[in-house]
Amino acid sequence: MKLKCIGKNIKFGDEMVKKFLDKLYKPINNMKIFYKLMLYIICIGMIPIITFSVTSYQYTQNQIEQRLFQSSEQLFNNYIESVQFKLNIYENLMWGIISNNSVQTILSQADQWQQKDTYEVYEKISKSIDNMYKIKRVEGIYNVVIYSYDENFPRDGHNVSNISRINEEIWGHHIDLEGKDLNTFHYNIPTFNKKVISIVRPINHLKSNNWNRIGFIKIDILNDSLFGLNLKSTNQYKNSLYILDEHQNLVYSEGDLQYQDDEMAAIQGLLTDRHSPTHMETLDNKDVVFFKDIKPYGWKVFFISHYSSIHKIIGDDTKGVITYCIIVTLLVILITILFSKKFSKRIQRLNKKMLKVQRGDLDITEKVEGNDEIGELDNYFNGSIEKIKSLVRENYIQKLEKREAELVALQFQINPHFLYNTLESINYIAEIYDCKEVSIMSQKLGEMFRYSLNKDSEEFVMFQQEENHIKNYIDIQNIRFENKYQLKSHVSEDVKNSKVLKFILQPIVENAVTYGFNKRDTGIIQINASIQSDYLLISVSDNGTGIAPEKLKELNVLINDLSFNLDGYQKSVGLRNVNLRIKMTCGEEYGIKIDNHHDGGTTVTYRLPVYA
Numbered sequence: 001m002k003l004k005c006i007g008k009n010i011k012f013g014d015e016m017v018k019k020f021l022d023k024l025y026k027p028i029n030n031m032k033i034f035y036k037l038m039l040y041i042i043c044i045g046m047i048p049i050i051t052f053s054v055t056s057y058q059y060t061q062n063q064i065e066q067r068l069f070q071s072s073e074q075l076f077n078n079y080i081e082s083v084q085f086k087l088n089i090y091e092n093l094m095w096g097i098i099s100n101n102s103v104q105t106i107l108s109q110a111d112q113w114q115q116k117d118t119y120e121v122y123e124k125i126s127k128s129i130d131n132m133y134k135i136k137r138v139e140g141i142y143n144v145v146i147y148s149y150d151e152n153f154p155r156d157g158h159n160v161s162n163i164s165r166i167n168e169e170i171w172g173h174h175i176d177l178e179g180k181d182l183n184t185f186h187y188n189i190p191t192f193n194k195k196v197i198s199i200v201r202p203i204n205h206l207k208s209n210n211w212n213r214i215g216f217i218k219i220d221i222l223n224d225s226l227f228g229l230n231l232k233s234t235n236q237y238k239n240s241l242y243i244l245d246e247h248q249n250l251v252y253s254e255g256d257l258q259y260q261d262d263e264m265a266a267i268q269g270l271l272t273d274r275h276s277p278t279h280m281e282t283l284d285n286k287d288v289v290f291f292k293d294i295k296p297y298g299w300k301v302f303f304i305s306h307y308s309s310i311h312k313i314i315g316d317d318t319k320g321v322i323t324y325c326i327i328v329t330l331l332v333i334l335i336t337i338l339f340s341k342k343f344s345k346r347i348q349r350l351n352k353k354m355l356k357v358q359r360g361d362l363d364i365t366e367k368v369e370g371n372d373e374i375g376e377l378d379n380y381f382n383g384s385i386e387k388i389k390s391l392v393r394e395n396y397i398q399k400l401e402k403r404e405a406e407l408v409a410l411q412f413q414i415n416p417h418f419l420y421n422t423l424e425s426i427n428y429i430a431e432i433y434d435c436k437e438v439s440i441m442s443q444k445l446g447e448m449f450r451y452s453l454n455k456d457s458e459e460f461v462m463f464q465q466e467e468n469h470i471k472n473y474i475d476i477q478n479i480r481f482e483n484k485y486q487l488k489s490h491v492s493e494d495v496k497n498s499k500v501l502k503f504i505l506q507p508i509v510e511n512a513v514t515y516g517f518n519k520r521d522t523g524i525i526q527i528n529a530s531i532q533s534d535y536l537l538i539s540v541s542d543n544g545t546g547i548a549p550e551k552l553k554e555l556n557v558l559i560n561d562l563s564f565n566l567d568g569y570q571k572s573v574g575l576r577n578v579n580l581r582i583k584m585t586c587g588e589e590y591g592i593k594i595d596n597h598h599d600g601g602t603t604v605t606y607r608l609p610v611y612a
Contacts, residue, residue: 072305073290102125102128110150122160140221140225142189142220145161150163181201184297242264242303263287271300289302289304350374448473451469462500466505490526498610504606508574542602590607590608591607
């Protein structure tokens with residue numbers, strides 16, 4: 001059942017495709033040859049143009065994509081190098097301060113300093129820090145603070161403080177003084193509306209044997225100074241920069257940030273799916289993400305190059321290709337028009353010749369030049385016109401000869417009337433002298449002769465007329481052979497008023513009389529007729545000797561043969577003529593068929609249309 005449904009669906013699909021193609025081809029078939037040529041040539045010419053355009057577009061797009069990725073990767077690598085360079089400067093500054101003699105001495109003797117010594121401590125440490133600033137020429141530092149592990153160490157609120165102040169700072173909970181040698185964190189400074197990144201390192205007593213920790217240093221760096229890239233002026237593509245800390249919190253962002261939420265979600269997805277992303281990843285929207293882990297600070301740098309930024313560049317680069325395609329297309333159309341006009345001109349000339357002949361003018365003198373198919377068609381057409389002229393002349397002569405024959409036939413039309421009158425005279429004399437057989441025979445023969453030679457009769461007659469003709473024929477034969485034949489007829493009233501071809505029963509009845517009862521003293525001929533399923537079925541049966549099976553088979557083949565080779569079957573010409581008359585007049589589905597009875601005799605069955 002399932003395969004049957006699939007077969008029906010396939011058949012239905014084929015029919016839909018066929019209908020669609022018919023609708024598509026119909027207007028094309030009705031087009032002038034000039035427009036067909038234009039359509040075909042333009043379509044064929046546009047294939048390489050479209051192919052070139054698509055290929056050029058794809059090549060341009062690939063080149064721009066490659067240029068985008070290379071430019072973005074180079075920018076990203078330069079940016080990472082710049083950040084690492086700045087971090088190296090800050091690290092050098094921190095180690096310079098840590099190893100400074102004044103800083104080492106003050107922190108190692110922290111318990112000797114009191115709050116009243118704040119200014120002195122500040123002066124010594126600040127001078128050291130200021131000297132380091134000048135020496136290193138460091139920019140972007142918001143503040144540098146040195147913390148002592150001694151809680152009584154003086155603090156000035158700027159560059160000097162102690163460990164007791166840490167819990168009061170907004171960043172206090174971010175720092176791990178015991179476990180790490182390096183701490184980084186970021187926070188906002190509300191009073192200045194600035195964001196800073198802080199780097200914290202411990203200060204060890206370098207002159208002691210165990211290098212015990214005596215304090216730590218915190219450098220606050222402005223985010224923009226450390227991470228700033230200025231993407232808007234760096235290159236022509238749209239990019240985004242995101243820096244995350246070790247806890248995947250956003251430290252810094254820059255660039256085209258209108259899709260920041262979506263891009264952050266994509267970055268989180270990369271970190272979730274791959275704990276260590278590769279150097280480059282491609283997102284679903286074709287944006288490219290470059291990744292770098294800046295150690296040992298725990299920062300993850302994500303640089304996103306937006307694929308959408310190449311659309312405008314592709315549009316600019318493809319304008320030249322589009323202009324070229326338009327120019328080539330116009331040239332193809334112009335060449336197509338010129339070629340189609342030149343080619344179709346000969347066909348139009350041949351068409352005009354045919355229209356001239358259609359109007360009845362057979363005097364054709366113009367010739368289409370060329371030896372191609374169009375030239376051959378013109379030669380064939382000219383030859384056909386010459387043959388038509390010859391046939392017209394022959395037909396004219398035949399009509400004249402036919403007219404003469406009709407005049408001769410009119411002269412002899414008196415013969416049938418003379419014969420009718422003669423038969424009537426015989427019948428009249430036979431009645432006077434009481435010759436009953438002669439009277440009946442002459443009367444029946446006269447009726448048959450009138451039926452056969454009636455000039456006004458049509459090709460179709462009422463079945464009742466054809467039946468009466470057969471009755472007259474049997475009556476004459478019974479006078480000759482002393483009532484040897486018996487005619488039985490079973491015909492409904494609706495059949496009697498139906499029309500049938502004239503003279504389709506007599507050849508069959510005559511064959512039965514002539515060949516069917518040679519070895520019989522008596523014979524019965526049965527005629528049955530009825531209307532069944534829109535067909536008129538007539539059967540003519542006899543109880544004669546029948547036909548041998550092999551000959552019967554050959555006879556049925558013969559009566560349907562359209563050839564004129566009838567050698568050995570001259571006796572069957574009447575049957576064949578009846579069958580062919582029915583087929584040529586009524587159609588191939590109609591005709592006669594000959595069969596033998598199982599108990600002897602032959603039946604000829606007619607299959608005819610119903611004509612009221």
